[in-house]
Amino acid sequence: MLCLHPYCPLGSPVSSWAETLDRPELKLRPGIEKSALLSSLNSLFGAPPSKPAILQSAPTTNAAALRRLLRSCPCLYNQVDLAPSAHAIVHLCELSVGGRITDANVVEAFKVQHPKTLGWAYPPARDFQGMGGTIMELLCSEVLTSAGIPAMELDNKNWPVWRMPGHILLNEGKMNDLKALGDILIPCAPTNLVISVKSEKAKERLLYSANSIEGIGFGFFDTPSEFWTKRRMQLYKRMGFSAIYMPDTTLDILNLKLDADGNRQYAVNINGTALYRPLTQFCEDMHNVVGRSAFDL
DNA sequence: GCGCTCCCCTAGATTCGGCA
DNA sequence: TGCCGAATCTAGGGGAGCGC
Numbered sequence: 001m002l003c004l005h006p007y008c009p010l011g012s013p014v015s016s017w018a019e020t021l022d023r024p025e026l027k028l029r030p031g032i033e034k035s036a037l038l039s040s041l042n043s044l045f046g047a048p049p050s051k052p053a054i055l056q057s058a059p060t061t062n063a064a065a066l067r068r069l070l071r072s073c074p075c076l077y078n079q080v081d082l083a084p085s086a087h088a089i090v091h092l093c094e095l096s097v098g099g100r101i102t103d104a105n106v107v108e109a110f111k112v113q114h115p116k117t118l119g120w121a122y123p124p125a126r127d128f129q130g131m132g133g134t135i136m137e138l139l140c141s142e143v144l145t146s147a148g149i150p151a152m153e154l155d156n157k158n159w160p161v162w163r164m165p166g167h168i169l170l171n172e173g174k175m176n177d178l179k180a181l182g183d184i185l186i187p188c189a190p191t192n193l194v195i196s197v198k199s200e201k202a203k204e205r206l207l208y209s210a211n212s213i214e215g216i217g218f219g220f221f222d223t224p225s226e227f228w229t230k231r232r233m234q235l236y237k238r239m240g241f242s243a244i245y246m247p248d249t250t251l252d253i254l255n256l257k258l259d260a261d262g263n264r265q266y267a268v269n270i271n272g273t274a275l276y277r278p279l280t281q282f283c284e285d286m287h288n289v290v291g292r293s294a295f296d297l
Numbered sequence: 298g299c300g301c302t303c304c305c306c307t308a309g310a311t312t313c314g315g316c317a
Numbered sequence: 318t319g320c321c322g323a324a325t326c327t328a329g330g331g332g333a334g335c336g337c
Contacts, residue, residue, distance in 0.1 A: 065320095086309090133329050134309075171310085171328090201330080229300075 001091045001100075001142060005075035007048035009095055009122070017041040026068055037065070049078035049095065049122035056080055077124045084124040086134035089113050090142055096121040101142040103282045107247045109139060110199075110220045134171070136197045137183045140218050141169060144184070147283035149290055162187070164291045170194075182215060186286060188294040193242070201226070206244075214294055217244035218282065224254035227276060233266040242269045242297045245279045271295055 004020045006012050014020045021038055040059035056079050060066050070076055074091035077084035084092070093109040094101055096119060101109045112119045113128070113135060128135070141151050144167050152160040152168050160168045160175060168175055168185040175185075182194030191214050198206050198219035206217050217236075226232070227244070236244065246254075254276060258264045269275045277285070289297050 199330085225299085232300085 001074065001087070001094060001145075003073060003075050003091055005045075005049075005073040007046075008073075008075045009048055010099065017045070020069075020073065023072065025072055026065070036060070037069075045076065045079055049075050049092075051120065051122055053078045053123050053125040055125050058082065075122075077126075078122045079125065081125055083126040084128055086128070086138055088124065089128050089135050090138040092120060092122055092124055093139070094142070100146045101139060102146045103143050103280050106139055106143050106279060107220060110136075133197070133199065136199050136219070137169065137171060140184060140195060140197045141167065143282060144286060147287060149186070149283075149286055165287075167290075186216075186290050188214075188289050188292065191294060193289065193294055193297070214242055215240045216297075217241055217246075218279070219244075219246060220279075221246040221250050224250050224257060227254055228257045228261070228263065230263055230266050233263070233275065236275065237270060241275065242271065242294070243273075243277050243285065244275060245277050245282045248278050248280065251276055251278050269297070271297060273297070 003010065003012055004014055004023060006014050006016050006020060014023070017038055020026070021041075037060045044056045044059060058066055058080055059069070070080070070082070070085065071087065074085070074088035075095075077088035078092065090101070090109075093112045096112040097105045097109050098121075099105075145151060149165045149167050152163055152166045154160055154172065164187065166187070168187075170183055170185055183197045184195040186193040186195065193214055193216055195216045195218050196206060198217065198221070200220050200222045206219070221227070227236075227246075255264075258267055267275045285297060
């Protein structure tokens with residue numbers, strides 16, 4: 001995730017706060033306000049994130065400018081006395097795992113921000129106040145981006161600018177109207193794939209999130225019993241799921257139970273391939289189908 | 298006890314009108 | 318034109334309850 005904090009531990013395309021404030025996405029008017037903000041940033045935030053977090057006051061009282069600054073510099077949530085955004089949580093997870101989030105380390109990244117573990121290298125200054133689901137969606141989006149399938153940009157009317165390979169976040173911009181269908185859209189033929197992202201519990205929400213459109217489940221599921229009944233597998237397929245990705249530990253227990261009960265034959269999707277798969281296989285599978293045939297999933 | 302469904306609460310996102 | 322704040326809408330998490 002791009003961070004314009006000049007002291008971001010993962011590296012930054014800018015070397016000073018002056019360069020950060022010159023970036024067009026900050027939309028700052030030249031003049032007194034910009035000068036004051038630069039002065040404040042240089043005096044209060046002239047160092048990298050730290051552990052424990054530092055609780056400085058916000059560098060500006062202009063809420064809109066502050067919002068854009070924090071969005072562009074998520075490292076600041078380690079240094080400003082404000083509740084972090086979901087984007088910031090994902091970036092701080094990146095800092096904790098020491099690099100970009102991939103399908104190989106996304107479970108580790110998930111655990112970093114989990115309330116029971118909290119393995120921050122650079123903790124947020126305040127607790128996250130929002131919905132955990134947004135963090136899960138952004139973790140999945142980061143995995144795709146790291147695999148060369150980035151999120152599509154929004155145009156000035158908030159519609160996604162289609163490009164391939166790429167993915168669309170269904171909770172941003174005008175596509176938010178379609179959020180009921182899922183969380184992330186992967187362009188595919190003959191029908192697009194819709195990813196439904198969940199945290200640790202699938203419950204009935206995952207089941208009914210597919211809406212009979214070809215769907216993919218992506219989650220940090222920790223309860224294999226939610227997946228191992230014959231009826232549940234039949235329902236997942238009937239609702240349109242082609243694959244459900246989960247942590248290795250959960251999948252191992254699930255597969256042992258399926259074998260013990262003689263139910264392996266039900267854990268196969270409409271294409272004749274595995275319905276349940278490890279998260280570490282996610283990127284390879286998405287590469288195989290993005291912009292191509294969903295029948296190869 | 299297990300599997301499943303329903304419901305409430307919370308908080309983010311969006312919209313809209315007023316204002317500088 | 319851009320910003321701000323209030324109102325409204327919406328989805329997800331968590332837990333309660335039901336049937337077997």
